[in-house]
Amino acid sequence: MTVIIKKEPFGKTQDGKEVTRFVFEGGRVTVAVLDFGCAIQSVHAPDNQGRLTDVALGYDQVQGYEKNLPYFGVVVGRVAGRIAGGRFSMDGQDYSLTINNGPNNIHGGVTGFSRRLWQSSIDGNVLKMTYNSPDGEDGFPGDVNVTVTYELSEDGSLTLEYTATSSKPCPINLTNHVYLNLSGHNSDDVFDHVAQITADTYVPVNNDLIPTGELSPVADTAVDLRQPTRLRERELAIRRGDLDVTYCVGQNGTLKLVSRISHPESGRFIDTFTTEPGLQFYTAKYMADAVGKGNKQYQPFASFCLETQHYPDSVNHSNFPNTILRPGETYRQKTIYTFGVE
Secondary structure, eight states: OOOEEEEEEEEEOTTSOEEEEEEEESSSSEEEEESBTTOEEEEEEEOTTSOEEEOBOOOSSHHHHHHOTTOTTOEEOSBOSEEGGGEEEETTEEEEOOOOBTTBEETTSSSTTTTSBOEEEEETTEEEEEEEEOTTGGGOOSOEEEEEEEEEOTTSEEEEEEEEEESSOEEOBOEEOOEEOTTOTTOSOSTTOEEEEOOSEEEOBOTTSOBOSOOEEOTTSTTOOSSOEEGGGGHHHHHHTTTEEEEEOSOTTOOEEEEEEEOTTTOEEEEEEESSSEEEEEOOTTOOSOBOGGGOBOOTTSOEEEEEESOTTGGGOTTSOOOEEOTTOOEEEEEEEEEEEO
16 A cells, blocks of 8 residues: 545635645555644554544534644744743743733734645655745744644544744744544543553642652652553543653654553554653643534543643743744754554
8 A cells, every 4th residue: 555645625715715635545544634734634544343433533624724723734933832921031031922822922922833834745655734934923933933743544543743943043942732642533531541651750840730840759749651551540640730741751863662552442542752852741621612513512521632741831941841942943843743553
């Protein structure tokens, strides 16, 4: 089998721009990506009986992605996660960003990268998306050019590679925000999933979900997932929001296996490999007012995200891995999501 990419229309934006859906076909898994928001729109993966099910939450029409308050499937930037107060200082200058999450900036701002139409091209079985973010967009400095490529292997590995350059020093921290439920996107919760995340430490946060600056051991806490753990065993902690946490998963720039999430009943699993130092594991506590594919009302705790990234608010914490991209440098990230069957 050879994976091919097919193009099909996905409607028009409110201002009349045509949106395209790119479908990777021919392998064990079928994936669809939009040029709006650079979004993963669907992932059809087989279970242990060979039955294909869409395991990615999302929308049937582009209008959903234009609003998309949960950030289904999109690439978020310039900075994934929260920046405290929407402010940071760099090289002796203060910057103020758009505020869109309580008192903070999250995922780049009101529009960010996730509600933009990206330019697209196909090279064999690789889909290339680019976006040029102008100086001052959402309050960030510098003209930033971003490229994201998607490649799907025959065996079900979806590889995302990100690069970015900037004309001025600027914080950059990109990720994809796909929501998954391995029993199907329209399932009611994820408590029957089993999670393993290979991290000895994590990033504690305050009541505004801003990092305190500490890096704490996971041992003897509800966020310790070093051994395979059925999420039902952590249901109370999940409902409190404890499993909305950035794990410290290893050295920046080194590709490594950082997690396996599995669904024993269907046999499906997803392995995550990344070059990033952080993995944000989120179990959708704040899901609200999201009617998705097939008119499904998506509920809190009915999906999870595996956001490979640097730590949130890194620009305000000198002890966190650096997120400042300077002229002449190139930001690089590689993440692989492998969908398989046990």
